Amino acid sequence: MVKEILKGLALTFQQMWKKPITLQYPEERKLMPARARGRHQLQRYEVGMERCIGCGLCSAVCPSNCITVVPAENAEEDRHSPGERYSQIYRINEFRCIFCGYCQEACPVDAIILTEEYEFSAYSRDEFVYDKERLLVSLSRQPQGADRSPEPIS
Amino acid sequence: MPKIKINQREIEVEPGTTILSAALQSGIEIPHFCYHPRLSIAGNCRMCLVELKGAPKLVIACNTAVTEGMEVFTDTPKVVKAREGVLEFLLINHPLDCPICDKGGECPLQNYTLKYGPTQTRYEEGRRIYSPKSLGPKVVLNQNRCIFCGRCVRFLREVAGHEEMGMFHRGDHVEVGTYFEKPLESVFAGNITDICPVGALTTRDFRFKVRVWELNPQPSTCSLCSCGCNLVLWTKGDRVYRITPRANEEVNEAWICDRGRFDFHFIENSERLKTPLIRKEGELRPASWEEAYSFVAEKLSALSKSGGGRSIGGILAPSYSNEEAYLFQKLLRETLGSNHLDSRFGPSSMANARAHEKDLQMTSLSALEGTELIVLLGEDLTREHPVYSLRVRRAVRQRGARLIVAHSRPTDLDSIASYVLQYKEGDEERFLSSWLRALLEVMPFESIPEGLEEERWSALRAWPASGAADVPEEDLRGAAELIVRAPKVVWVIGEPKGRGASFPLSEDRGQGSSTGASADSRSLTANPSFLERAMDLVLLTRRGQEGGARVLLLSEGGNSQGLLDMGISPKLLPGLRQLTPDEVGRVEEAWGVSLPSWEGMDGRQMLEAARKGEIKALYLVGMDPVGDLALGAEAEEAIKGLELLIVQGLFLVRTARLAHVVLPGLSFAEKDGTLTNATGRVQRQRRVISPPAGAKDDLEILAEITARIAPSRPTPSSPAEVFQEIAQRVSLYKGLSFEEVRETGACR
DSSP, X not given: OHHHHHHHHHHHHHHHTSOOOOOOTTTSOOOOOTTOOOSEEEOBOTTSOXXXXXXXXXXXXXXXXXXXXXXXXXXXXXXXXXXXXXXXXXXXXXXXOOOOOHHHHHOTTOOEEEOXXXXXXXXXXXXXXXXXXXXXOXXXXXXXXXXXXXXXXX | OOEEEETTEEEEOOTTOBHHHHHHHTTOOOOOSSOOTTSOOOOOSOTTEEEETTOSSOEEGGGOBOOTTOEEESXXXXXXXXXXXXXXXXXXXXXXXXXXXXXXXXXXXXXXXXXXXXXXXXXXXXXXXXXXEEOSXXXXXXXXXXXXXXXXXXXXIIIIOOOOEEEESOGGGOEEEEGGGOOOOOTTTTHHHHHOSSTTEEETTTTTTSOGGGOEEEEEEOOSSTTOOEEEEEEETTEEEEEEEOOBTTTTBTOOOHHHHHTTGGGGOTTSOOSOEEEETTEEEEOOHHHHHHHHHHHHHHHHHHHOGGGEEEEEOTTSOHHHHHHHHIIIIIIXXXXXEESSSSOOOSHHHHHHHTTOBOOOTHHHXXXXXXXXXXXXXXXXXXXXXXXXXXXXXXXXXXXXXEESSOOGGGGGOSEEEEOOTTOHHHHHHHHHHHHHHHSOOSSOOTTOOHHHHHHHHTSOOOOOTTSOHHHHHHHHHHHHHOSSEEEEEEOXXXXXXXXXXXXXXXXXXXXXXXXXXXXXXXXXXXXXXHHHHHHHTTTTOTTSEEEEEEOSSTTHHHHHHTTOSTTEETTTEEOOHHHHHHHHHHHTOOOOOSOOOOHHHHHHHHHHTSOOEEEEESOOGXXXXXXXXXXXXXXXXXXXXXXXXXXXXXXXXXXXXXXXXOOTTSOXXXXXXXXXXEEEEOOOSOOOTTOOOHHHHHHHHHHHHSTTSOOOOSHHHHHHHHXXXXXXXXXXXXXXXXXXXXXX
8 A cells, every 4th residue: 555655756756847837827928829710809900990791600600599690781981991892890708609710701802800818807897798898809909990981802 | 395415414404405405304404693683694704614525615615505416414524623713713812711601501603613613822912902882771882703704783673673783894894893883773662682692782780790601591581571571580499580582483582671681680679578468457467378368358358248249349450360260260260250340441342352253363463474465553663563574574575565553653664564554542443443544445336245243234334434534535445445456454553542542432531530430331332442442443344255354353461362261351251252241151160160241341330330339358469559640549539439349469559558468479470370372372481480488379368268158169370270171161261271272372
């Protein structure tokens, strides 16, 4: 029996001298791999226009049905995206999302991407339903373009 | 019949068939854009190229007739390459933005490109770019996406007869649009968005609202007019997003009018009634269903005990289903003992019953195709029963039928009519009498014409000649001669609308509100309505021949024929049986119930009796007489004297505001049932979305009230159960079952 105890302790002593894997979160943070799939973000063109055209392919491909897209027609004086269609409502239920990344893959205009962010915490469940305002990347983080003309799609 | 081989498969088809339609018939796919089975062949898209054995070049399948022993190949390398080339050319100017385009997901161009097209574009030059063009309030044109197949142009010209669109310029400068950039006015304009094979034409109502693959298409039937067009309701959750036609050769072929297509948004109106209302202390207050039911049941049974059935009347709008109509008349006749039943505020007529009795009623629209002469009498077909006008147009334009239009206003079909007899509005009586004179001159009768009752014949002959009603004498004569000479005549008869709809025609017109209330005017001969006079003309011209004349009687409301079949008429029992003491006796015996045998009042007379205090309770379902322009003030006055006014419907309309009880019912998309169209075709209306909380199925409401007043008798309450009872009791519907009328309906 002593033999077994010593065998076990030997492993313990071996590990004691190795570098610990534990990170002192939140002071220390792990560097995420390049292809990590975290919270979604809706992208903009460099001129500030939304990339999303509201086609609904992300919602169609989503295996957990967590994306809601309600499209609407762009008006010339109030243009949200290039082309005729834009997403009037874009909502993701991050609770339901399984972070498969199919939406990113399906998107024909690279509007939706999965960021590295994985820290989800909130005081109510409702806050996990992200609307378009929270999903869209903020304008200040975009380089400002000179004009707002849409980039031609072909 | 020529035998041909397509891809080694042997097929036998009618001579004269094209390769494309032969392939479609046998389920072989040949991609095509400009070809449409219901339009003429244009042969301009070049998509349907196929290889023929022995032919040096590829041929288009849509415009090549089959010949004996022809061998066709649709998938040889040559064909595959040609198709790819055609698609590449079509896509030169077509934007590759399917995710944006609203046709995406149901687009033939998208599907064919995926299946047969090139995977990459080689085109580097600029595309033609147009800004979107508005074609009026209904349709939007995005010419960037157009492939110039011309389906829209051909549909409007050939089918609708409203030549509003055209192709302009030539070659690669070609453009499509409306003449002089005018908005589309055709009532069939919506159909061009269905047949457009790309996203160039879309409806303003639906575009960019939702993606089509998210929608759930469900079959139903239109209840706006008695054409009874078959529909697909596209729903998502509890909302109807769009309505498109469902093909039915016996009814609407593949088209619907724009009213049927766009007039459904009232379903989601936030002002829909969601709780019953009961008048307490002079005000309508929300109440529970339990309170409402017991209030109605108590009041109605108390009134029927004290005043008898004669003090209660009921009017049901003609958009309600057969089942609802049947239960409604059951409540009024069997439970409350009243024959005051109607579906409108005009004079009731026996025309439908007579047409049925004499076996004159048109039971299939195909009769229109083989006829020599069509007479439209008092009916603006394109406006009131639009889809039937397409058949008439085709019969005239393509089958060589002649057309006579008699109406008080210019109508859309005037342009293809041989004779247009335009009389003054309100002058129907004089017009009919002078036309009758002309008919009798052309075709003198020695004895009573076969099929015409003696009393009607003598009434006809005694009809005073009262002038020509502003219609030229020679036109009247000419039209009469046409009728007499034509071996087959189809009469399409509508009631006069507007003034004529709410006022009885003839001698007591102009005497204010006392019209029609006198005892003798209720009998059949003294004050025949327009429809009955017209039926006399039909019978006069029948000449005893087999199939010599057919009549299509068109009234307002999607189920007007069904309502008459169910006995929603003061003069008719269910099954279009005339209400006479003998007949009532027979029905009582067969059904084991007791029914009132006196003749009831029509809607108009009921209002008059209500004003005088003879009728104490009115049950209105889907009706709003106070909101009616012609009737309003009079109805309001009449209704004020009522002891009990029950209004059932979707909205708090003006009449409902005066009611004692308001019961919230359901819209056409929220309930099951059957509708009978003008040709007697019984078709299903379906519940495709769930109703707003608080409102109840009209059938359930009627069944519950009936059950509370007469708890001892069993009352069927589901549409299938009610239909079963109808099929048992009403001879016209014998042998039909609720399941049988499922897809495209069944003839009664």
